[in-house]
Amino acid sequence: MQTCGQCGEENAIVEDSENGRTFSVCTECGFVVKEEQILTDAVNFEGTTQTHGLGQVCFNAPNSIKRKHYEPQGRKDGHKLIEERGLGLNYRPDMIQTAIYFFDHLYKVIKHSAFEMKTTAAHCSLYVVGRQNGIPVTIRDFKSQQGERKRIHNFFSCLQMLKKDFNLTIPNIELEEQTTSILSKAELPSNVICLTQRILDVAKTAWINSGRHPRAIIIAAASIAWKADNSLNANESLLTFCRQYKFECGSNVKKRYKEIHDMLLTLMKRIPWITSQKIVRITNIPFYIEDILKYHKSLMVTVSQTSYSAAEEKIGAVKAEVNNESDFLPPSMKRVKKERNESLTDPIINTDRIDENEIDQYIRTDNEVKELQKYLSLQECKIERLDTFIK
Structure with missing residues (x-):
């Protein structure tokens, strides 16, 4: 029989267990008389924690708890890049938030792409927001941050996606x-x-x-x-x-x-x-x-x-x-156009001077002429056979 060390009450101590621990608690004053850890495989307990002097370590917490506050690293890096570059370009806070919104829209499509693509999407979002707000930024301003020249087509892919999905137009910048x-x-x-x-x-x-x-x-x-x-x-x-x-x-x-x-x-x-x-x-x-x-x-x-x-x-x-x-x-007015000498290479045919047997060669193609000659030769052979048969 246990006696509560806090209030001295007897027969008030009960035992309970929760998340792999056993408790001996006084029902009168709530004092925890005894607490023990059940040394069993941690897999059998959800949310079981142990302290080893290095802080709290979580064993096999449910996936819903693990992912509750989880944010993909690529998305976090994109937000950080937009904030840093936006401040460097003197963007207002609302412009930076708009660029983050554009980036999140692109991220849904490119989340499984390489890191360079996510960086390009962040730069493209900054570019669009800057031009929409009258800041004379150019693609060259972000090109040095992108690395190799061959990745520039990724920038235009993201730009076309934003222009299409949000019906955007990129204003031109005056030369001044x-x-x-x-x-x-x-x-x-x-x-x-x-x-x-x-x-x-x-x-x-x-x-x-x-x-x-x-x-x-x-x-x-x-x-x-x-x-x-x-x-x-x-x-x-x-x-x-x-x-x-x-x-x-x-x-x-x-x-x-x-x-x-x-x-x-x-x-x-x-x-x-x-x-x-x-x-x-x-x-x-x-x-x-x-x-x-x-x-x-x-x-x-x-x-x-x-x-x-x-x-x-x-x-x-x-x-x-x-x-x-x-x-x-x-x-356009300085370009000198070449003069075209449209002379007829084939003279006009005068049918009066052509023999009747040759006229077909001028109005038929080469293949048609060959087929016609073949047909005429066959006809001549048949006529010759018929003449010999009659004789």
Whole structure:
């Protein structure tokens, strides 16, 4: 007979068991007199726990309890990436939540894909939200985070899925917004960025940006502005500029650089106080950039008038000069179409001069002519046989 050590009551101690433990409890005061662990296989008990000085360890808890607060690691990583990148891009909290919502929608489809696909889905969600809210982000802003170039098609797959499922349209970014975004990230001075904008305004008037990748035009114009801003940089090359500010210097950038240079040189040749003093050279452009930009509208009119008058008069020397200068027309109007000489290779057939036995060869195909000759030869053989039989 046990006596409660708390209240001293006798015959009030009862035994009970729960989750693999036995208890001796006083029914009067509730004091636990004795507690023991049943040393049996833990598989027979759901939710059985033991403490070994390292915290609580769960044995064979039901799947419903295990998965109650479980979140897939890929989804957690995607949310974390969106939050970190969103803060780096100065996204508002509501924009970050919208990007997470888009990512969760994509995750239902790509949850069994590789980790790189989930990362791409997070970047795509950020891209869509940024463009929808007027932030001039480009795919290139997330491309460096994606790794290999061949994975870019995954980005477009996610983008098409979001556009289709949510009926989204991605607004275009104006050239001015892209210029500020691209050059600010390269930490170019503000005065160089402003001068680049002015050069791009002239380039737009001359249709140089028509159908061209804006980034290449921006880098080319920025290199000219960088040269004009500081006389020490006037003789530096495009490659030096790109290396200093970590821009790519591919073939497109070089082509746009030459086009803008040729346009500025053409305008500079029309400035009287420059042409009257010295020979106009392409290396003089950085020193006279302000005059070119200030009077570019009137200079373009002068170039156009010269082009039209030369085309009308067709004077040899002037015509040669015009061919070397740009008319500042859209690319579609500059393309020279090849003249087609539609001469008939087959002369018209005069049936009056053709023998009746040969006319069939002109109105039938080669196979038909062969079949006809074969048929006629067979008929001749039959006639010959019939003649011999009669005789």
